[in-house]
Structures are given as C-alpha cells and as structure tokens.
Amino acid sequence: MTDPNDGFDESDRPDETPENPDQPTTDPDQHENDAENPTREVRTDGGEVVTDPGQHAHQTPQPHGPETPAPGMVGQSQDTHTNTARPTESTNSQTDCSPTNIGGPDTDSETANSSNRDQLFSGAVAVDDVVEFYLDTNPWDVQPNTVTAYRNRLKYFQEFCAKHGIEDLGTVQPKTLDEFQNYLHKESSLEATSSIKGCLAALRKFLKYCEHRGVFDHGFHKLVILPTVSKHEGQDERWLARESAGEIVDHLETYRPFTKAHVVWAILAETGIRQSTLYALDLDDYDAEERYLTVVNREETGTRLKNGYDAERELSISEDAALAIDGYIQENRNAVTDDHGREPLVTTRNGRLQKSTIRQYVYAWTRPCATGQDCPVGEDPDTCDAAQTNNAAYDCPESLSPHPVRRGYITHLRANGVPTEDVISKRCDANPDTIERWYDMSTESDRREARREYVEDL
Numbered sequence: 174m175t176d177p178n179d180g181f182d183e184s185d186r187p188d189e190t191p192e193n194p195d196q197p198t199t200d201p202d203q204h205e206n207d208a209e210n211p212t213r214e215v216r217t218d219g220g221e222v223v224t225d226p227g228q229h230a231h232q233t234p235q236p237h238g239p240e241t242p243a244p245g246m247v248g249q250s251q252d253t254h255t256n257t258a259r260p261t262e263s264t265n266s267q268t269d270c271s272p273t274n275i276g277g278p279d280t281d282s283e284t285a286n287s288s289n290r291d292q293l294f295s296g297a298v299a300v301d302d303v304v305e306f307y308l309d310t311n312p313w314d315v316q317p318n319t320v321t322a323y324r325n326r327l328k329y330f331q332e333f334c335a336k337h338g339i340e341d342l343g344t345v346q347p348k349t350l351d352e353f354q355n356y357l358h359k360e361s362s363l364e365a366t367s368s369i370k371g372c373l374a375a376l377r378k379f380l381k382y383c384e385h386r387g388v389f390d391h392g393f394h395k396l397v398i399l400p401t402v403s404k405h406e407g408q409d410e411r412w413l414a415r416e417s418a419g420e421i422v423d424h425l426e427t428y429r430p431f432t433k434a435h436v437v438w439a440i441l442a443e444t445g446i447r448q449s450t451l452y453a454l455d456l457d458d459y460d461a462e463e464r465y466l467t468v469v470n471r472e473e474t475g476t477r478l479k480n481g482y483d484a485e486r487e488l489s490i491s492e493d494a495a496l497a498i499d500g501y502i503q504e505n506r507n508a509v510t511d512d513h514g515r516e517p518l519v520t521t522r523n524g525r526l527q528k529s530t531i532r533q534y535v536y537a538w539t540r541p542c543a544t545g546q547d548c549p550v551g552e553d554p555d556t557c558d559a560a561q562t563n564n565a566a567y568d569c570p571e572s573l574s575p576h577p578v579r580r581g582y583i584t585h586l587r588a589n590g591v592p593t594e595d596v597i598s599k600r601c602d603a604n605p606d607t608i609e610r611w612y613d614m615s616t617e618s619d620r621r622e623a624r625r626e627y628v629e630d631l
Contacts, residue, residue, distance in 0.1 A: 293306055294386045294387060294388065297340070297341040297343070298341055298342040298343050298383075298388055299340060299341070299342070300330075300331060300334045300339060300340060300341075300342045301331055303342055303383070303388075304327055304330075304331055304379070307379060307382055308320055308323060308324050308327070312382055313378070313382075316477060322371075322375070323375050323378070323379075326371055326372040326374075326375035326376075327372075327375055327376065327379060329356075329357060329361055329363070329372050330353060330372070330376050330379075332361075333352075333353050333356045337352070342383065342388055343388055343389075345389075347396050350396050350397050350398075353376070354369075354373065354397075354398070357369045357372055357373070366400050366401075369400060370399050370400050373397050373398075373399050373400070374399060376397055377394045377395075377397045377399070378394075380393055380394035380397065381394040411573060411577045411580075412577045412580040412581040412584055413539065413573055413577045413578050413580075413581040414581050414584075414585075415442075415581055415582065415584075415585035417581070418438070418441075418442040418578055418581060418582070419442065420544060421438055421442070421538050421539070421543075421544060422435070422438050422439055422442050422493075422497075424538075424543075424544045424545075425438055425439075425538070426439075426493075426497065430497075430500060431497065431500035431501045431503075431504045431505055432501070432505060433501070433505065433519060433526065433534070434534045434537075434538060435497055435500075435501065436497050436498055436501040436519060437451065437519065437526075437531055437534045437535075438534065438535075438538065439493070439494045439497035439498065440454075440466070440490075440494065440497075440498070441535070441575060441578050441579070442578065442582065443490050443491060443494040444466070444488050444490065444582070444600070444601075445578070445579045445581075445582030445583055445586075445600070445601050446468070446488070446579070446601070446602075447479060447575070447579060447602075448528050448531045448532060448535075448575040449476075449478070449479060449528060450468055450478060450479075450484070450602075451519070451531060452476065452525065452526070452527070452528045452531065453468070453469070453470075453471065453476035453477075453478060454466060454468070454517070454518040454519070455469075455515050455516055455517055455518055456502070456506075456516040456517065456518050457516065458518060459498055459502075459518055461495060461498070461499055464489060464490050464491070464492065464494075464495045465487050465488055465489045465490060466487070466488045466490060467485075467486075467487050467488075468484060468485055468486050468487070468488060468602075469485055470482045470484060470485055471515075474513035474515060475511070475512065475513055478602075479602070480602055483602075484602045486599060486600070486602065488600060498518075501519075506518075506519070506520055507520040507521065507522050509521075509522065509523065509524055510524070511524040511525040512524065531575060532574055532575060533563050533564075533566070534563075535573065535574060535575045535578060536563070536566035536567055536569075536572045536573070536574065537563040537566045537572070539571065539572045539573040540559065540560065540566055540569045540571060540572050541571050542554040542557070542560050548571075549571055550570060550571070557569075559572070579601070579612070580612050582601075583597060583601055583603075583608060583612040584612065587608070587612075593605045593608055593609070
C-alpha cells in the first residue's frame with residue numbers, strides 16, 4: 174500500500190467541515206460534525222495524517238496501515254389559527270428585545286449590527302437577508318459547527334419561500350408552516366423523518382428569534398409541529414466494539430508508540446469522550462501521578478465543551494493510557510502554545526491538534542487493513558483507493574468516525590453492569606435517557622447477565 178501524499182503535520186486550520194443535514198438530529202452528539210456520511214473533507218494541512226519521520230526506525234515492519242511508510246516517506250397546523258404575522262412598526266420598536274443571553278451592544282461592530290438589524294426589521298422583511306443576519310450574528314451563542322447545521326437546515330425553508338414567491342417573512346401565515354412541512358415530505362431531498370424533524374426544529378428556533386425582533390407575535394414558533402420519531406428510527410447503530418478499540422490501541426503501542434495517533438486512540442478508547450473534549454484538553458489537565466484528566470470548559474479561549482460548564486469533570490484513566498500520554502509528552506509533543514497562549518495536550522508544530530485531524534486518525538485506523546486484517550469486502554490494500562491515503566479513509570465502508578468509538582465504550586460499560594446514572598452519565602457527560610436511547614447497543618441478554626452478577630450472591 175503506497176502513500177504518495179505523505180507530508181509533515183505542519184499545521185491544522187480550524188475545522189470547516191459542514192455537518193451533514195441528513196443526519197438524525199435528535200442524536201445529541203451529531204452536532205459535533207461526527208456524521209457517519211460526512212461531506213468530504215480536505216486534509217487541513219494538505220496531506221495525510223502523519224507522525225514525525227524517523228521515529229522508531231528500529232521497529233519491526235508492521236502490516237499494511239496508514240502510517241507504514243515506503244522508503245524515504247513519512248508514515249503517515251390548521252387554517253383556523255389566528256394570523257399572528259408581523260405587527261406594526263410601532264409594536265416592533267417596543268418589542269425589539271433579545272433572547273436572555275444576547276448581550277447589549279458595547280462595541281462599534283455591535284453598533285453596526287444594531288443599525289443593520291433596524292434596517293432589516295423595518296418595512297418588508299426579506300427572508301434571505303434575515304436568515305443570513307440570524308446566522309451571522311449567532312444570537313444563541315452556539316458553536317460554529319452548530320451554526321453550519323442551522324444553515325444547512327434553514328436552506329430548505331429559503332428554497333420553499335423562493336419557489337412559492339414568499340419574499341417578505343412577515344407574510345408567513347400558520348398555513349404556510351403546514352405547506353412547508355408538506356414540502357419537506359414530498360418535494361425536498363430529505364427522506365428520514367428525523368432529518369425533516371431537524372429542519373423543522375431549526376425553523377422553530379429561527380422563528381422564535383424573529384418573535385424577539387417583532388416579526389411575529391410571541392408563541393408563533395410553536396405552530397411548527399415537529400413529527401414524532403420512533404425510538405429506533407434513523408438511529409445510527411454503527412459502533413466500535415471495546416475489544417476492537419483495544420486491538421487498535423495495542424497495534425499502535427507496538428508499531429507507532431507515543432505518536433499522536435497512539436495518544437489520541439488511547440484517550441478516546443479509554444474514556445469515550447467526544448472529539449471536542451479531547452480537542453479542549455491542555456497539558457496541565459493531565460495529572461500523571463494520580464492518573465486522571467480534568468475536563469474544563471474554557472469557552473472564552475476557544476474550547477467550549479458541548480454542555481458548557483456542566484460538562485466539567487475529572488476522568489480517571491488506566492496505567493496503560495497514562496503510559497501512552499507520558500511517552501507522547503516526553504518524546505513527541507511539540508512545546509507550543511495555541512492562539513490564546515494555552516498549552517494544548519496534543520499538538521502540531523503550530524498549536525492545538527484540530528478536531529478534523531482527530532477524525533482523520535479514527536477513520537484511518539478503523540480500516541481493517543490498517544492493522545493487518547483481511548478486507549471484509551475483498552479489496553487488495555495495495556490497489557484499493559481507500560487504503561492509499563488517510564484522506565481517502567472515508568471511502569472505506571468499514572472505517573468509522575469518533576462517535577462510534579464513544580458509542581462502543583458506553584455500550585461496553587452498560588453491558589458490564591456499570592451504573593448508568595451514577596457512573597456512566599457523569600463520566601461520559603450524557604443524561605441517562607440519552608444513553609438508553611442512543612448509545613447502548615448491547616442486547617437484553619447482555620444486560621440481564623450483567624445484572625445477575627449484582628444480585629445472584631445476595
């Protein structure tokens with residue numbers, strides 16, 4: 174398996190991959206750009222995920238894998254509702270308030286935004302202009318990839334308005350909302366009920382914002398009726414078994430010890446954390462003596478946790494995981510700071526290892542051929558396009574994103590009887606209902622046998 178695109182891991186640009194709007198939107202972690210069918214992403218530094226050249230040159234040659242270099246190459250609603258459309262301008266000026274967490278203007282740029290807002294929300298309210306203003310100003314203060322998700326979903330409403338000649342948002346009636354829902358079911362490219370629900374949920378949030386700006390009466394957004402999604406409808410059931418994750422970590426420990434790939438996999442497989450949590454870790458968050466990682470929300474310096482300050486916690490880790498982190502820090506970690514002067518735990522030469530690169534490592538090493546296994550679909554690793562570079566790893570039908578690693582970790586804990594509310598929920602930052610619905614891939618018999626150990630000898 175050759176690798177013509179090997180290159181140094183010079184830098185990572187901010188993650189710009191858009192979230193797939195067709196992914197089930199009720200899965201709480203899919204806002205993290207973790208979709209199983211991602212939009213193709215160009216490697217952030219122009220090449221493959223790699224480790225530094227020349228490391229461990231004495232090691233035994235490994236099987237086909239994403240970091241096996243060739244010589245001289247680096248490894249690599251109904252109409253009966255009252256019309257609640259936009260009130261008069263005088264009412265609009267009185268109701269020009271903001272959601273609770275939208276701060277008042279105190280800078281020139283915010284003053285300019287206020288001026289733009291006043292122009293947008295007086296007279297006819299142009300649909301496209303208001304949607305773009307809403308997304309650009311991000312009034313709910315969500316993360317950039319969530320804004321991207323909103324953009325992808327609201328485009329269906331914009332398309333609907335364009336096709337039906339709706340230019341003034343204030344002319345939208347309750348029946349318009351019903352027509353839009355029918356449009357999503359019959360004319361849009363969306364098929365899954367969960368995807369349609371995601372679009373409607375994004376529209377509700379947008380209409381709620383428009384209420385604050387006086388376009389609609391209070392409560393208008395509630396006329397958007399969200400369809401019911403059955404428990405398993407649209408659920409992604411791909412997951413990486415704990416044993417498989419352990420095999421990948423063992424392989425990296427043997428053939429690529431203390432590399433970035435090794436430490437990334439050691440932490441993900443050990444804790445089941447989200448990729449954004451791994452991205453947020455600083456060097457000082459690791460306690461080598463007590464063997465634990467401290468997860469801290471630092472949104473003011475660029476690393477907001479998914480659930481904010483509620484997600485802060487300490488995570489104990491095993492001795493093997495600690496050894497992987499220790500070795501990486503001593504041998505391969507770049508002594509650099511990020512744009513905010515912080516010292517990331519996992520680094521590139523120019524700063525913090527980006528989430529897009531974390532995904533690259535997971536996609537790359539979940540290809541069976543990467544760890545010397547036979548290809549389940551009968552491809553030859555030497556000629557298979559998906560095996561040639563990590564950039565192409567998405568094309569392998571067996572490769573996985575970080576989310577199934579998290580799902581497999583939680584499934585393993587549940588199957589072994591670990592208490593959900595007291596342990597798993599706190600360790601993995603997910604409420605018990607979410608874990609029950611989205612993460613537990615174990616069978617009833619698995620859980621029965623796990624419970625037996627708790628009660629049989631009482």
